[in-house]
Amino acid sequence: MRIAVFAGDGIGPEVTGEAVRVIEKLGLPDLELVEGDVGGAAYRKHGHPLPEATLDIARSADAILFGAVGDFDLDHLERHLRPEQAVLGLRKELGLFANLRPARVFKGLEGLTSLRPEVAQEIDLLIVRELNGDVYFGEKGMRTLEDGRRQGWDMMSYAEDEVRRIAHAGFKAAMTRGKKLCSVDKANVLETSQLWRDVVIEVSKDYPEVELTHMYVDNAAMQLVKNPGQFDVVVTGNLFGDILSDQASMCVGSIGLLASASLAEGSFGLYEPIHGSAPDIAGKGLANPMATILSAAMMLRHSFGLEAEAVRIEDAVAAALAEGVKGGDLGGSAGTVEIGDAVLAHL
Amino acid sequence: MRIAVFAGDGIGPEVTGEAVRVIEKLGLPDLELVEGDVGGAAYRKHGHPLPEATLDIARSADAILFGAVGDFDLDHLERHLRPEQAVLGLRKELGLFANLRPARVFKGLEGLTSLRPEVAQEIDLLIVRELNGDVYFGEKGMRTLEDGRRQGWDMMSYAEDEVRRIAHAGFKAAMTRGKKLCSVDKANVLETSQLWRDVVIEVSKDYPEVELTHMYVDNAAMQLVKNPGQFDVVVTGNLFGDILSDQASMCVGSIGLLASASLAEGSFGLYEPIHGSAPDIAGKGLANPMATILSAAMMLRHSFGLEAEAVRIEDAVAAALAEGVKGGDLGGSAGTVEIGDAVLAHL
Ligand SMILES: CC(C)[C@H](C(=O)O)[C@@H](O)C(=O)O
Ligand SMILES: CC(C)[C@H](C(=O)O)[C@@H](O)C(=O)O
Numbered sequence: 001m002r003i004a005v006f007a008g009d010g011i012g013p014e015v016t017g018e019a020v021r022v023i024e025k026l027g028l029p030d031l032e033l034v035e036g037d038v039g040g041a042a043y044r045k046h047g048h049p050l051p052e053a054t055l056d057i058a059r060s061a062d063a064i065l066f067g068a069v070g071d072f073d074l075d076h077l078e079r080h081l082r083p084e085q086a087v088l089g090l091r092k093e094l095g096l097f098a099n100l101r102p103a104r105v106f107k108g109l110e111g112l113t114s115l116r117p118e119v120a121q122e123i124d125l126l127i128v129r130e131l132n133g134d135v136y137f138g139e140k141g142m143r144t145l146e147d148g149r150r151q152g153w154d155m156m157s158y159a160e161d162e163v164r165r166i167a168h169a170g171f172k173a174a175m176t177r178g179k180k181l182c183s184v185d186k187a188n189v190l191e192t193s194q195l196w197r198d199v200v201i202e203v204s205k206d207y208p209e210v211e212l213t214h215m216y217v218d219n220a221a222m223q224l225v226k227n228p229g230q231f232d233v234v235v236t237g238n239l240f241g242d243i244l245s246d247q248a249s250m251c252v253g254s255i256g257l258l259a260s261a262s263l264a265e266g267s268f269g270l271y272e273p274i275h276g277s278a279p280d281i282a283g284k285g286l287a288n289p290m291a292t293i294l295s296a297a298m299m300l301r302h303s304f305g306l307e308a309e310a311v312r313i314e315d316a317v318a319a320a321l322a323e324g325v326k327g328g329d330l331g332g333s334a335g336t337v338e339i340g341d342a343v344l345a346h347l
Numbered sequence: 348m349r350i351a352v353f354a355g356d357g358i359g360p361e362v363t364g365e366a367v368r369v370i371e372k373l374g375l376p377d378l379e380l381v382e383g384d385v386g387g388a389a390y391r392k393h394g395h396p397l398p399e400a401t402l403d404i405a406r407s408a409d410a411i412l413f414g415a416v417g418d419f420d421l422d423h424l425e426r427h428l429r430p431e432q433a434v435l436g437l438r439k440e441l442g443l444f445a446n447l448r449p450a451r452v453f454k455g456l457e458g459l460t461s462l463r464p465e466v467a468q469e470i471d472l473l474i475v476r477e478l479n480g481d482v483y484f485g486e487k488g489m490r491t492l493e494d495g496r497r498q499g500w501d502m503m504s505y506a507e508d509e510v511r512r513i514a515h516a517g518f519k520a521a522m523t524r525g526k527k528l529c530s531v532d533k534a535n536v537l538e539t540s541q542l543w544r545d546v547v548i549e550v551s552k553d554y555p556e557v558e559l560t561h562m563y564v565d566n567a568a569m570q571l572v573k574n575p576g577q578f579d580v581v582v583t584g585n586l587f588g589d590i591l592s593d594q595a596s597m598c599v600g601s602i603g604l605l606a607s608a609s610l611a612e613g614s615f616g617l618y619e620p621i622h623g624s625a626p627d628i629a630g631k632g633l634a635n636p637m638a639t640i641l642s643a644a645m646m647l648r649h650s651f652g653l654e655a656e657a658v659r660i661e662d663a664v665a666a667a668l669a670e671g672v673k674g675g676d677l678g679g680s681a682g683t684v685e686i687g688d689a690v691l692a693h694l
Binding site for chain 2: 079082084088113114115116119135136138140141142145149150151152153154155156157158160161186188189190191193194195196217218219221222223224225226227239240242243244245246247249250251
């Protein structure tokens with residue numbers, strides 16, 4: 001069990017620190033943790049947000065526990081040197097094509113969302129976002145047209161195998177949940193989406209028990225506000241998934257509790273909280289580590305098949321919350337280590 | 348004053364009918380109304396959702412009052428024959444590059460949104476969406492790659508002049524409102540967005556009074572849920588605008604009241620309710636015509652400079668609402684003609 005720990009920037013080191021304490025407490029046999037530099041921290045040390053050495057550590061590991069990257073002071077750099085590029089680089093280099101973002105409202109925390117409590121409490125959905133293709137990784141550039149105008153351009157595309165594997169991921173996830181899958185696209189305008197829709201329909205033949213629906217992305221953004229409780233699993237492309245998964249997180253309200261997994265074929269995966277590096281509170285012991293601790297639980301489940309241990313961690317977090325141990329983001333006053341201690345106490 | 352009335356499908360004819368009654372009641376001199384076929388209705392009559400004859404009527408007019416298009420029974424057609432193509436065709440053929448979508452919560456109707464009333468009541472924003480470029484109108488297609496895989500592709504791009512004119516539209520709108528403009532892009536991933544951002548910053552030099560901010564689209568989708576009251580004017584590209592403007596409408600809740608304008612350079616524009624053709628209630632006299640009536644008011648203001656008349660209509664709608672005249676979409680029971688009558692009575 002070799003786990004790469006990439007803490008990154010801002011509050012990254014603090015929150016991964018607590019998650020590591022939780023994993024270590026489980027007393028798993030053959031546990032090995034290896035640290036690596038990513039993001040702004042890596043740029044400052046090595047001149048690149050994703051150094052070759054970090055990639056080597058990632059490739060030698062069975063899973064990655066990731067903190068956060070992002071550093072306003074480096075926003076002036078050329079795009080390929082900015083901290084966020086570490087995320088894109090890891091996704092592409094390691095074939096992390098399936099991003100799973102569960103969103104549900106935690107009992108007792110309905111007060112944190114902007115949605116009415118009766119709407120919010122129905123939320124229990126999973127967004128399955130494709131991470132390796134779409135307009136993110138197509139050719140792109142700036143050019144000067146013949147008439148002298150500058151133009152920025154990006155190629156959007158999906159090939160059938162790229163859609164097929166994420167569709168399978170979506171259907172499989174639906175099979176373990178409510179057996180409803182909503183595929184989101186913009187097939188009334190985009191050929192990329194038309195192919196997406198055709199392939200999702202082909203793949204659906206393998207999952208006769210799953211009820212498949214299709215929704216345009218503009219309508220999906222509306223329905224996530226109007227009635228988010230209607231969704232079970234949502235499968236969508238990289239760009240639409242970026243937007244909708246963040247929207248869904250905010251519908252839940254308590255972003256400090258939301259975990260995510262980015263999976264490759266097989267059992268390898270990268271696990272990270274969905275919140276960012278929060279430079280404003282970094283180094284102050286104020287960050288809520290629960291989302292990272294819950295990401296570690298996802299890691300034990302998906303990459304190591306340790307369902308019981310994953311549930312133990314999730315229950316411990318729930319127990320700490322029930323006891324009133326809450327970070328500032330949840331309206332409480334518990335600090336990073338205090339929250340870690342509380343979770344450890346409930347393990 | 349030559350106004351083209353394109354009623355379209357579903358409830359389109361009913362809602363435009365009431366808006367026409369309202370306009371006629373104003374007794375404007377030299378008013379001329381010309382009808383034209385669009386959408387599924389046009390396809391059924393002429394084999395095309397946007398016949399040449401309709402385009403000719405549009406070109407001969409000073410403004411277009413548009414109902415709605417969309418017809419599930421025609422969804423099996425090739426994309427270029429589907430009803431929605433009428434909308435895309437009109438935008439492109441007539442150079443309707445600036446889509447204005449105001450969203451605010453009407454007094455007394457805070458109960459209709461899924462957002463908490465205290466969050467919703469702060470909403471008073473305008474989305475300025477580019478309508479003539481982006482991945483909507485780039486080259487696109489299906490191809491078979493060398494290795495035999497099918498691929499769908501769409502070219503996303505913006506040239507500097509396309510960004511410049513919509514940026515000016517955004518800044519000008521901000522000058523008439525709260526002097527805050529938020530430009531939404533995905534410049535951390537897209538070259539199209541990087542050019543967008545660069546040009547918006549250039550244009551901002553002409554509007555020193557406007558406070559310009561930039562936001563990534565995923566964050567914008569979050570902020571529209573968390574705290575929509577922070578926005579005054581939002582300017583964004585065609586694709587992101589499609590998603591965010593629909594999300595913003597749903598934050599308001601009362602979609603049956605939301606109007607929109609799609610403007611060309613000069614005074615020409617197309618005005619339409621943001622709701623769709625609602626085939627389920629079509630022909631039953633149940634549709635709420637208020638959004639179309641308010642679209643007619645926008646038309647008088649933007650295309651004909653008739654500010655006083657626009658305000659008269661808007662006040663009449665507000666008065667009818669205050670009196671309790673509400674369509675089924677607002678939790679009331681007033682029918683299409685009854686609502687039209689009530690607005691007319693208050694003119
Ligand atoms: C940092 C950025 C490139 C990234 C993305 O757009 O994928 C982020 O928003 C995310 O969702 O993980
Ligand atoms: C019908 C469709 C092509 C259109 C769009 O995507 O622009 C619609 O969603 C809109 O926003 O007017």
